Amino acid sequence: MDLELTEEQRELASTVGRMMKQHYDAEKRDAILASEQRYSDEMWGRYAELGALALPFAEEHGGAGMGFAEVGVVLEEFGKALALEPYISTVLLGGGLVNEAGTDAQKEELLGGVAEGSTKLAFAAQEPGARYDLSAPQTKASGSGEQYTLSGEKTGVLGGDSADKLIVSASVDGEVGLFVVDANGQGVTLMPLKQADGFGAANVLLDNAPAQRLGSGDASATIQKVIDIATAGLCAEAVGAMDSALKMTSEYLHTRVQFGQPIGVNQALQHRAADMYVSLELARSMALFARLAAASYGENSHRDINAAKIEIDKCAQHISQESIQMHGGIGMTMEYPIGHFAKRLTVLMRTFSDTDTRVEELAAAGGLIAPNAEV
Structure with a gap:
């Protein structure tokens, strides 16, 4: 099984990443957050122009005819920038339900509007x-x-x-x-x-x-499927946010000078940063596991996505708390970006469910791997 992104997916990630770096830095995001509607119509239009809103929908309904793998690529880049636009609610939740349960006429009407950016769900x-x-x-x-x-x-x-x-x-x-x-x-x-x-x-x-x-x-089964796929989307977004939080913390350790030298020379802080990197790579692996389960949704996909989200939530808690700790007092201020990453990761941990509830459900189902499974 090829677990690498395709050339087309890498190009999509690069394009979305460049767009977010150019139009969605911390200062611009703060301005959007302070606005009355708290998201950017201009950026929503850019997403539509790029085709990001059309990715998972069939071409006959105005979509791009792609799949969750491409959506996950976009969401990871959105997570790196903490994009505030209602992408998951419109494309994965509302759009996903219409795509799964709607009639052809409903799909044509609603999904076409989503794809072109004129309809939010x-x-x-x-x-x-x-x-x-x-x-x-x-x-x-x-x-x-x-x-x-x-x-x-x-x-x-x-x-x-x-x-x-x-x-x-x-x-x-x-x-x-x-x-x-x-x-x-x-x-x-x-x-x-x-x-x-x-x-x-x-x-x-x-x-x-x-x-x-x-x-x-x-519609019970449809709702469960759409929530699961949206949860896999949260996993991808969380990895993007954790990636940015770790990079920001590493840069701070190299630039914050105390007693005449960067605090990053402190071996204890190096060890803690290394542990954060391990958590990020674990989360990245689990997000890939969730992506594969969502892309080919089947009998065990709910269980697999649930298990992946549990591990990602633990990693998100670790990285967000360590990021704040290693930034010191400045990490607690609204003016500094790292706190916004910690807030987003904390909310992602409790969206659709929480860690304790997921663990209880997974345990009741017999766990990810059966106790008598052959290794």
Whole structure:
């Protein structure tokens, strides 16, 4: 099995990396973060022009006809720059659900808009008191055919503050259904939120909001698949953020002078930096494991992605905490970039689930490798 990036994927990584270095340095990101909408329409347009928003969708629906491997390449570069735009919520979550469950007409309408940058999507699934459990939504759908209305409450909707359309999970006829709702439509109340890492989200109240059913039948398996693939995307983004955090810390150790010499000559700090590098390489390997599981999604993909995310979360905690420690007091200030990387990594560790919950689920499933497996 060839685990290296293809020439096309390397070129994509190089192109996206150059774009982010040119247009998304720390100063420009701070300006975006301080703006009212907390993401850049200009950068969103650049992503669309580059084709990054179209990557996983079929060409007949306005996409690029590629796959998750290319999406992972883009997300790693976004992680290096801490890009604030709602890429995962639109392309992997909302777009992924439409791609998996939608009719041809729905795919053509919605995915074409995503690909060209004119439509932002968000997946409204989490509800008060349910924590990470998406299997039994209390939001209710009433109606049939083309006419449905939704009533209920959704919390912490990633990208919900910027979405044009919401993909909402709701209980209907004893099943879990998916519905398309106009985010600015009748019966929809959006309450924008700012996450600890600066990324946008929203709480959503639905009061007989008009909705269109996305596809048909029970959507539980589709939701699980899309969440898993989005989790693999988080893994790629986390590796990018950890890579930047380690490089920033290494540069600081070489430039911060104390008692007439760089603090990096201290052997204890060298050892700690080396341990951070080991964590980064472990995370990179686990992100590759998750990428392969997402790219060829099958029976064991949920388990494999879950296991990869557990290890990546541990690495993210190690690198983010060590980065702050070795920067000293300056690492705790909002003006210095390293703290923003630590915040993003901390939020990524708790997106869709947390480490303890994932470990419990993996243990209940018998672990990644069966105890009686032959080695």
